[in-house]
Amino acid sequence: MSDIQISLDNAIAILVAFSVLWIAWGWYLGRKNKNADDFALAGRNVGFALATSTAMATWVTSNTTLVAPQLTYQFGVWGMLGYSMAALGLILFAPLAKRIKQLMPKGVTSGDFIHQRYGRFAWAVFMVVSFCYALGWLVSLGMAGGVLLSALSPLSYETGMTVIVVVCVSYTLLGGLRAVIATDFAQTLIIIGGVCYIAYASLTQNPLPEVYEAVSQTQPELLNLLFPAALMFFFNNIFFGIGEIFHSNVWWSRAFAFAPGVGKKSFLVSGLMWMPVPIVTGFIALSANSLGVFPPSPDMVGPMVAAKVLGSAGAILVFVVVFSALASSMDSLLAATADLMTHDLYRKYLMPAASTEQLMTMNRFMLLLLGLFTWLMCLPRVATLGALLNFTGAFVASTIWPIIYGLYGNKLNGTGAALAMVFGTVSGLICYFQVGFYTAAISSCAVSLLTCWYFKRFQAIDYKWQEQEG
């Protein structure tokens, strides 16, 4: 525990204030939703400012605010830089967003694309990958809420985790994607302002030369550019980030929801804006030893250092920033995964003739189900945030090549795409357990690429893309 904490009264007051604010706003925005398209895709007409802020806010999450300091604490300079390279996922998705909108102007989910382009077998594998990833991310977000609260206040891990899950489920339930995007805009402003202030205050109180001197003496390996585990982590994180964004319905639903011509610019700008954030949040972890901060779990290092440097006010600021970052990601993930379950499972296979009211009801039911499942999975704190997140890297990195070759190529068949995901995921998981969490994504991506090449070379097809109807 940190020496400087938020008092119980203050912690409860902040939680209540934010909970009421986000839920009330979600309810207000939800009144405009008239049909399933409004609820799931915000009317498909989101403009540049909202589009950019939602893309950025969703990508600033527990990963950025808690895991970036953890990785800096464990891998030093490479951890910090490697984490900021996750922005490449957003930047490289920019042309894909344009292509997705061109090919599937009426599409709803990433599952639609895989089903249409590769068929049922690849779609089934893709759905398994998507759910494993979505649940891993959701659980890590819930855990991050608990870690944050228990690090900065007398409240327990279970209380923090429960509050973040209940608040996000409530306002997403009430407002759909429209509420998610609007709250993301406000949360982006809070995150950017808060992170800049924390970095400024940290540098003022603990100047760079002093940090460098302390790290050189106590943890020189953190400045070592040939630190082996960190070298392996660098590209692993890049492919993890690219895999997360290329396959996840969180980003595909945004590509569908943004107005025509907006997606490419928005993803490009949000990626460039996001890139410095992990460097800022990671940097403060380098001060931990010199400040005498020794967190019981490495994922608590960021909040604890900020609280130590800035005192009680700093602890409150960190609390607000991380709470906003968590909410901005969890709401998006809940909405996108519920869409995927509603449209790809319920509508495709159970109730093809479902009315718009039935779809909206089912979407809300899926949201509740996901929230409940996330809460149950978060209760036993199974791993550190970094380790849990990188576990999902084995799954998502296997989808990169099937997505690219599906969107831009016509030679890869459904069996090739499915096996690329299966072989990639299996090899990634083997490396995760046998070598370390920082090799899961890179090995998965490599095996997936080789499988795609084999099928493109020896079992090529000539797929004719036809625009999705209806």
Added chain:
Amino acid sequence: MSFSGLSTGQYNIKFFANSQDNHFVLKSLEVNHYSIATALKVFLLGLAMFGILIGVLYGRVNKTNKEAHDVRHSNQFR
């Protein structure tokens, strides 16, 4: 008082220790060792794959844009 940390060089050491009443108890210790040669091979694999990714994306995006442009151009003269 509880604390955890990392140690030096090519060893990635994670430990979780507890100190109370002048007694120091090491509660868990995890040591991984990778040679710099292995790490550089993984790094180079990542670099090569990233180069392929950029090359494939750049080539295919340009090709698609050109095709779309050609279609628009031909439609203008119909």
